[in-house]
Amino acid sequence: MALRELSSLEKFVGLKRQKKISTQGERKVPVLQNNNGSSLIGLVTISSHLVSEAKKTELLGESVEQRAVVQQWLEYRLTRLDNCSQDEVNIILTELNEYLVDKVYLAGNSITLADALMYYGIHHIISELAVQQKEKYLNVTRWFDHIQHYPGVRHHLPPVIVLRNRVYQSNQH
Amino acid sequence: MAAGTLYTYPENWRAFKAQIAAQYSGARLKVASSPPAFTFGQTNRSPAFLSNFPLGKVPAYQGDDGFCLFESNAIAHYLSNDALRGSTPQARAQVLQWVSFADSEIIPPASAWVFPTLGIMQFNKQATEQAKEEVKRVLAVLNQHLNTCTFLVGERVSLADITVVCSLLWLYKQVLEPAFRQPYPNVNRWFVTCINQPQFKAVLGEVKLCEKMAQFDAKKFAENQPKKETPLKKEKAGKEAGKQQPQQQQEKKEKEKKKEEKKPAPPAEEMDECEAALASEPKTKDPFAHLPKSSFVLDEFKRKYSNEDTLTVAIPHFWENFDREGYSIWYSEYRFPEELTMTFMSCNLITGMFQRLDKLRKNAFASVILFGMNNSSSISGIWVFRGQDLAFTLSEDWQIDYESYSWRKLDVDSDECKTMVKEYFAWEGEFKHVGKPFSQGKIFKKACATEDAHAKVLNFFGSSELLPENKKVVYQRRASRSACAPGGATSPV
Numbered sequence: 001m002a003l004r005e006l007s008s009l010e011k012f013v014g015l016k017r018q019k020k021i022s023t024q025g026e027r028k029v030p031v032l033q034n035n036n037g038s039s040l041i042g043l044v045t046i047s048s049h050l051v052s053e054a055k056k057t058e059l060l061g062e063s064v065e066q067r068a069v070v071q072q073w074l075e076y077r078l079t080r081l082d083n084c085s086q087d088e089v090n091i092i093l094t095e096l097n098e099y100l101v102d103k104v105y106l107a108g109n110s111i112t113l114a115d116a117l118m119y120y121g122i123h124h125i126i127s128e129l130a131v132q133q134k135e136k137y138l139n140v141t142r143w144f145d146h147i148q149h150y151p152g153v154r155h156h157l158p159p160v161i162v163l164r165n166r167v168y169q170s171n172q173h
Numbered sequence: 174m175a176a177g178t179l180y181t182y183p184e185n186w187r188a189f190k191a192q193i194a195a196q197y198s199g200a201r202l203k204v205a206s207s208p209p210a211f212t213f214g215q216t217n218r219s220p221a222f223l224s225n226f227p228l229g230k231v232p233a234y235q236g237d238d239g240f241c242l243f244e245s246n247a248i249a250h251y252l253s254n255d256a257l258r259g260s261t262p263q264a265r266a267q268v269l270q271w272v273s274f275a276d277s278e279i280i281p282p283a284s285a286w287v288f289p290t291l292g293i294m295q296f297n298k299q300a301t302e303q304a305k306e307e308v309k310r311v312l313a314v315l316n317q318h319l320n321t322c323t324f325l326v327g328e329r330v331s332l333a334d335i336t337v338v339c340s341l342l343w344l345y346k347q348v349l350e351p352a353f354r355q356p357y358p359n360v361n362r363w364f365v366t367c368i369n370q371p372q373f374k375a376v377l378g379e380v381k382l383c384e385k386m387a388q389f390d391a392k393k394f395a396e397n398q399p400k401k402e403t404p405l406k407k408e409k410a411g412k413e414a415g416k417q418q419p420q421q422q423q424e425k426k427e428k429e430k431k432k433e434e435k436k437p438a439p440p441a442e443e444m445d446e447c448e449a450a451l452a453s454e455p456k457t458k459d460p461f462a463h464l465p466k467s468s469f470v471l472d473e474f475k476r477k478y479s480n481e482d483t484l485t486v487a488i489p490h491f492w493e494n495f496d497r498e499g500y501s502i503w504y505s506e507y508r509f510p511e512e513l514t515m516t517f518m519s520c521n522l523i524t525g526m527f528q529r530l531d532k533l534r535k536n537a538f539a540s541v542i543l544f545g546m547n548n549s550s551s552i553s554g555i556w557v558f559r560g561q562d563l564a565f566t567l568s569e570d571w572q573i574d575y576e577s578y579s580w581r582k583l584d585v586d587s588d589e590c591k592t593m594v595k596e597y598f599a600w601e602g603e604f605k606h607v608g609k610p611f612s613q614g615k616i617f618k619k620a621c622a623t624e625d626a627h628a629k630v631l632n633f634f635g636s637s638e639l640l641p642e643n644k645k646v647v648y649q650r651r652a653s654r655s656a657c658a659p660g661g662a663t664s665p666v
Contacts, residue, residue, distance in 0.1 A: 102362045104323050109369035142321055149328035164321050 292393020467499025
């Protein structure tokens with residue numbers, strides 16, 4: 001899972017040469033083997049490294065503030081989103097939905113690594129939502145749809161169908 | 174890739190559309206907005222410019238290859254790339270849809286509301302209130318659309334976003350204070366995201382959203398009055414108004430507003446062009462010169478009627494101040510109701526008459542109402558004239574229409590008169606004597622109609638577009654309440 005995600009990210013940031021990435025341990029933590037023998041461990045560490053190597057540092061945030069918010073969501077991805085329980089799913093969706101009321105992207109006014117990794121991490125949740133739930137978490141759905149259509153992001157993941165017309169008018173706020 | 178020069182005055186939101194599009198597409202665009210390359214009011218009146226751009230308006234585009242374009246939307250379209258124009262036939266049509274929406278739905282009310290706050294148009298409370306409602310409606314439509322969409326068309330910024338953002342720019346800068354824009358979170362999110370895209374920022378700079386709704390800038394307006402100024406000076410004043418620090422401006426406006434409330438009519442700003450023209454005519458031409466001075470100030474009443482509630486303020490004012498020696502009240506009725514067919518034609522009949530009576534405006538007030546519907550209508554009205562006789566015989570210009578109407582002088586003290594004045598001025602009531610439902614009303618009042626002023630302002634802004642034809646009708650209808658529209662006949666749209 002993490003491997004395919006990192007390989008998609010490599011393509012998104014425009015790195016041609018595939019890196020040697022494997023997983024280790026029970027929790028399948030990704031490990032990147034560098035040519036000089038050193039290694040990097042962990043999803044966020046490796047993705048940040050890939051972004052820097054591709055010289056796409058704007059994806060890590062351009063201002064001090066934006067960089068901090070990107071880090072916040074990368075941490076959120078690891079500590080809250082990954083391996084969350086079914087109960088937590090609803091809390092996460094509610095939190096995200098609230099957060100995205102006045103935002104198009106998670107950090108600042110352009111796409112960042114935070115959007116990409118949150119998109120990869122939440123894909124399996126969104127793809128299982130019923131139409132009614134997608135409407136309930138309207139802002140999450142809109143953000144998700146935008147990111148999955150962003151050129152070069154989706155790659156290994158199937159597109160999730162998002163209805164533009166709202167079926168359940170009662171959910172309107 | 175297109176390369177050329179865009180002629181405009183500085184800070185022109187219509188030119189912004191083309192400039193932002195060029196930022197996205199990489200079109201090499203030189204902007205000629207200041208001397209020596211371009212002097213607004215001079216360059217665009219030169220024969221060379223007019224031979225390329227017959228309207229003499231800006232923005233105007235001339236390619237390095239000699240290709241010329243006017244109309245800001247066309248220029249922006251030309252300078253776009255395919256991603257901005259829409260990549261599928263559907264997307265292209267949607268882009269066009271939003272571009273048209275901006276022109277016909279956003280710009281008219283936005284101008285009516287914002288221009289007075291910049292001091293380039295007279296304030297009219299009803300027009301402003303109506304414009305606010307219109308803006309709310311437009312924002313609600315956008316808000317609904319942006320519920321599920323990140324951008325207006327597709328998932329990327331398109332010409333639709335560029336055009337609609339630029340159309341909303343003045344609203345967001347001048348009047349959409351936080352409380353007003355709060356009900357439209359999706360629009361706010363989208364707008365803020367757009368103006369923070371690097372391509373927008375390169376053209377617009379840092380856009381500061383309105384913190385406190387700007388009010389009518391009476392001082393600026395007085396300064397901007399066309400009387401002795403050259404068009405060039407006007408333009409400068411307009412620009413200054415735009416550039417001023419919003420907060421300073423607002424404070425000033427607040428003061429201005431307070432002053433205004435106490436003393437509603439500084440004479441300078443009340444003089445519209447028509448009155449000025451009248452005033453400058455030799456006194457001997459005044460057909461009413463033989464009448465003694467009257468205590469009833471008709472203009473004062475007209476102001477009350479335009480800007481305050483009719484039933485609670487304007488009508489009481491009318492009866493308190495009415496001078497029965499100096500003025501008379503008449504009931505008129507169109508003598509050939511069976512000839513009235515389509516309502517828009519009947520409306521033209523009324524406004525046409527108003528136009529021909531233009532010079533009577535200073536000495537008369539009327540509310541004329543069209544009742545009924547197509548092929549079954551009637552026209553009647555209440556007129557207030559200077560003097561005790563019908564005024565029409567006083568000038569040859571005025572004699573074209575009045576014989577098509579029957580005229581009856583009303584007894585000022587009668588209940589009938591009181592009721593009719595109330596019903597006709599307020600455009601509501603039983604209208605017992607008519608027997609048909611109210612359709613439309615027209616007010617004969619002042620020459621400077623909102624619509625007309627509008628066109629003037631747009632002109633003065635050097636815009637390349639006037640109101641679209643269908644909007645004119647709506648404006649005329651709305652304007653007719655606050656000021657009778659002399660310009661143009663109503664057309665069936």
